[in-house]
Amino acid sequence: MEKYLKVLQKTTLFEGLNRDEILAVLQCSSARMASYQKEECVFMQGDPLSQVGIVVSGKARIQREDFHGNTIILTGLEAGDLFGEAFVCAGIPKVSVSLWAVTPLEVVFVDYQKAISPCSSSCPFHQKLVANMLKLMAQRLLMLNEKIDIIQKTTIRAKLMAFFELRMRQEGGRHFTVPFNRNELAEYIGVNRSAMSRELWNMKADGLIDFAKNQFTVLE
Amino acid sequence: MEKYLKVLQKTTLFEGLNRDEILAVLQCSSARMASYQKEECVFMQGDPLSQVGIVVSGKARIQREDFHGNTIILTGLEAGDLFGEAFVCAGIPKVSVSLWAVTPLEVVFVDYQKAISPCSSSCPFHQKLVANMLKLMAQRLLMLNEKIDIIQKTTIRAKLMAFFELRMRQEGGRHFTVPFNRNELAEYIGVNRSAMSRELWNMKADGLIDFAKNQFTVLE
């Protein structure tokens, strides 16, 4: 377990906790280690899950199978990523997604309920652990809200504009960089790449925006 | 303050706390009451916000103004609804939305950081307060994820199917009711109402689904 301390220290959940405190938390929360082979399933849609998982090595995928057997990839997970926290915190016994190891995978499972209930020694870091989790979920909430704002627009132009306005709010000016390549941007706003490319140049022609590579400016 | 205890007792945040415990929390967290007139602004995009608000009477709207002055309504708030928790928990000093009173409005502001840090008396309900907040945010996270799943699909048919599959997962069968009218459903999945109506009947004609009013069945 100790060999993964470095990874754990970098996670948002354990931010601000030192070596010994993390070990104490792992102790408190009956942490257990689990290994999976490449392509192995960690849990399936509908399985019960009462613990939060932290990927300490390898890569995994969260996906969902629809009722015709098509699988949709929701997210990729890497070392340091957390999963299952929403289900555990919401008190939902069965997960609605599946988790598959992409490479050989190692996971630390933590009983989060135990971790946050002050144990006999009433460790001072329980509080930090809670604040970290709140922060983590709040950040995800805000990100998802931003994303919904964007993809709920009906035209590509409106989606792009909504995305640009988000970046402008974040950067505080009409000039900003886009942290995606065109493919990723199209995927993020949920449209076809070539249609997006077309629309970007239309917007440029219409004098709405200017750009070169990933440097964008929204014009008056 | 006491006259609103009934409302507060029904909120998710104070779930499981009794009268006296809620009063103690309000005490701990330097709660303050604020009243607003119809159409008055509670806070604007860019304003600082360090407290969580709970609507105790009246209605309000969370909205966003884009840089051309168009306003987009994000949510409506009613008595018992919480706002600002994501910004406060994420530690983001400036809000990216505005809040306007729709009717005369009364709000209790709570310093959530104080509320969850065990005070000298180390009140036992602090823990419950934290669990409630975690649950609340986790539930919203799951709901938003479901919604993104749906609206990120490219065609109306795919969006409807994704929505139906969600309802099937929730109901555990091929038969379910839709808790929206057609207008609301169209808005939820982010498409034009009449185009959605057209597509619903196409899907029925193609033998994919069957429905009458709000009773739907997904066929084999």
Next chain:
DNA sequence: AACAATCGGTTGCAATTGCAACAAGTTAGG
């Protein structure tokens, strides 16, 4: 240097969608 792989742009076409306007049915209030 040859090669494959990736990335971004372009274009034609068919399909989907938004929009607007209208119609029929239902509900609610006075």
Next chain:
DNA sequence: CCTAACTTGTTGCAATTGCAACCGATTGTT
């Protein structure tokens, strides 16, 4: 009971979009 407001479905049309195929530039590898 009458009217207004709301709900749902219908349709024609124009605009947008996805899709597929292709091109040129760039990058990294052998």
